[in-house]
Amino acid sequence: MTSLEPSVRAQAISAARAAAPGAPRRGGPLLLCTILLVVLPGCGGGPTQPPTPAPTPTPAPVRTVLGSGSTALALEEFVVVSFDTSAAGSLDATVDWTFASNLLLMYITQGACTVEQFAEDVCPDDPACGCRFAVRAENPSLKPRVLTHANAAAGPYTLIVWNLGPEDESISYQVGLTRTASSGLDGLLGASPDRAGSSASKPAVARKRGRAAPSPRP
Numbered sequence: 001m002t003s004l005e006p007s008v009r010a011q012a013i014s015a016a017r018a019a020a021p022g023a024p025r026r027g028g029p030l031l032l033c034t035i036l037l038v039v040l041p042g043c044g045g046g047p048t049q050p051p052t053p054a055p056t057p058t059p060a061p062v063r064t065v066l067g068s069g070s071t072a073l074a075l076e077e078f079v080v081v082s083f084d085t086s087a088a089g090s091l092d093a094t095v096d097w098t099f100a101s102n103l104l105l106m107y108i109t110q111g112a113c114t115v116e117q118f119a120e121d122v123c124p125d126d127p128a129c130g131c132r133f134a135v136r137a138e139n140p141s142l143k144p145r146v147l148t149h150a151n152a153a154a155g156p157y158t159l160i161v162w163n164l165g166p167e168d169e170s171i172s173y174q175v176g177l178t179r180t181a182s183s184g185l186d187g188l189l190g191a192s193p194d195r196a197g198s199s200a201s202k203p204a205v206a207r208k209r210g211r212a213a214p215s216p217r218p
Helices: 006-019 025-039 115-119
Strands: 061-073 077-085 089-097 104-110 133-137 145-152 155-163 169-180 204-207
Touching (some): 061 077, 061 204, 077 115, 077 169, 115 204, 133 145
Antiparallel strands (some): 061 169, 077 155, 077 204, 089 169, 104 155
């Protein structure tokens, strides 16, 4: 029981005696405790602890489709798809094709890479190539193939898929950006969230001279 100041204790005892002058002496402590409960509501119990607030949950990652489509891709042809992002995140491109026997080379470039640039003989291996490759898969063993560019800064990018055959192909692709919900829904330049594919350009297909099969790359 919580201790009382002397003056408060004396007042409580006097009030108890005045309230029941003829009551048996052994009833005094009970009445005193009752009065003390009125004077000090905490009599007989400790202080109440406030509830601990629940932690704020971490927002789940949000993936936005930046562009998707399909196209025929003849032997030695390549397709170029340019797109822009206005938010940083993890960039991914999924590519599927018809014949597992065909060798398709895939690239994601940092910044724009035009059809004319990639068609030059110096691309993609020579340092003089004007395209800056962020991710490349030159001996894909899985179909479909997923290329991921983690921690990609906001800005322009290009997806390139090159068919080295030996047969003509038909491919499909999808490009997406994954980021936390706190970064906002607008991950595209010049596109509202309900038009998530409109920032990607129409794919451009061109022919490029074939080359010998490259050394295996992861």
